[in-house]
Amino acid sequence: LDVARLRESFAHVAVHGDELPLFFYSDLFLKHPEVREMFPVSMAAQRSHLVDALVKIVSQVDSVDDLTAFLQGLGRDHRKFGVVAEHYDAVGASLLATLEHFSGPAWTPELAADWQAAYELIGSVMTTAASADEQLRPPWWRGTVVAHEPRSFDVSVLFVQPEPRMDYLPGQSVAIESPSRPRLWRYYSMANAPRQDGLLEFHIRLIDGGAVSMALTSKTVAGTELRLGPPVGVLTLGQPVSSRDLLLVAGSTGLAPLKAILDQVATLPQPPKVHLFFGARTADGLYDLDNLEKMAAQYSWLTITPAVPADPKFADPKFADPKFAGETGTLADVVARHGDWSQHDAYLAGPTKMVRDAAIRLAAAGVAQDQIHIEDFGWSQP
């Protein structure tokens, strides 16, 4: 396998941009029309996922361990879409046809053989991981929405009963598909540690124009049956749990995974000190503050600091809640104001920009990189 040649070949075809995945899927659907129904109507996001995955594979092809872990995850993850071994041959054939089409005169029998061998390798890592996973768990779980609680204008809390029981680590997430939005999967974190009755809590924020969040925040979601993918994610406490105190920084529904971690901490024989910062755009957006304050009253190791931005638009008294006793400022600012975190393990979740800003600020304030934990979906962007 000539890695340099593969890379060069990929760089050559990659300049065709979106035409590359467009050709690939059209070729695949023409040769195997039955595969089309596994995909949503709009393929725009799907195409960029395919290209991202190819770019990642080609760039990591010589760091075998990382690549293998990535492909294994990809193989397991595709089970929930109903992908089976036969589909891999179909995809391989269309991938080769696409590469040939865009390579033009550069396509030679040797190059074709290299790509064929590379794809077989990729496919076998993915299918092996997928079939090993079959022994352990279902491709997806049925999840009945047993309760839907609107908490604020745009946040709802769902309680979902999975069937069969789902085991996961507090802080992990699952992809959710709503029956009214078929083939659209979005990642949501469980907001509780695994419970005796197996019930899962999810915090859903209505995104403007977000098809899935709209379906999940609507009150008609109660009683419906969702599909849940397998639990994924690395925003979890280390094993064994480190002796350092914990700093949790949650923006909006980023609270969910951190609340699951709180649940877990509460079961530890010697809970570390935990300081949870909970921020939102407005005081009204701190949708779970009452429950958090109850927990803080119950547990001496827990401190809660709510925060809303000082942005004049939102600090306008007309939006301010006179009863709000939290801090003002961005989460990054508020956390930084509260002193030295260098001896803490920090867990951050929330809007991408908030998480990035807070991570940068903590790193600058001397918190070591391996003490800053953020979710990395890698192969499966939420």
Added chain:
Amino acid sequence: VEPALTTAWFDEQSRMTPEEVHSVAFPTSRLGRRGYEEGAVREFLGAVHAEFLRLVNERTSLWQEVQRLRRRIIAGEADGDSQTVLFGEADAHIHAVRILSTAQVTADRYVADAQDYSTRLTEEARLRRDEIMHEAQQYSDMLLDDAHTKAREAAVSALNVAAAPQSDEEQRAAQAELAYLRTYSDVYRAHLRAYTEGILRGIEEWERKETASLQEAAQGLPTAGARAIDGNAHLHH
């Protein structure tokens, strides 16, 4: 020659010419500082990038067309008959891929348009909600003040009336309290009813306007687009 395999939504009229690249002039940045304005440069680079992508794709298509014609000639020579293999199976497949790709991009576009429309609607609803909440807050403060004032007046007059011989201090106080509460509650209830009715009228008007604007939008669009937008709009109800 067939059109190039370029299904992206480019406007045929606005193709970039080498002349444009050569003669482009960027506006200068803030007074007293030299250099181009970053946004303008980035926008121009975006256009160059799109054009470049298109050229690359056109070149690939042309190369394939040359290959197709070449195969046709060779096949014709071998058979001694120039009528054979005008359009081989492989060419038909590429042609079909091209048609399907165009259809897919069109579908993507409609979904994206519907999504944009739905985003705009939710944003508007959110702003509208903030406004209504603000108004309600102000109005409620006013109602409370008003009810409070009226009730205080009633309490004072109850105190005066209750100067009757048989009533003791406690009874007068209780009566004053009762008069206060009764008036407070009456005034507040009346105001609240008027205000709630006002809000209901506002919501009805909002719904009427939304329906009208949806119909307007539907008329101005091709059928498929109108269907996509209608289908999306009902998500909000």
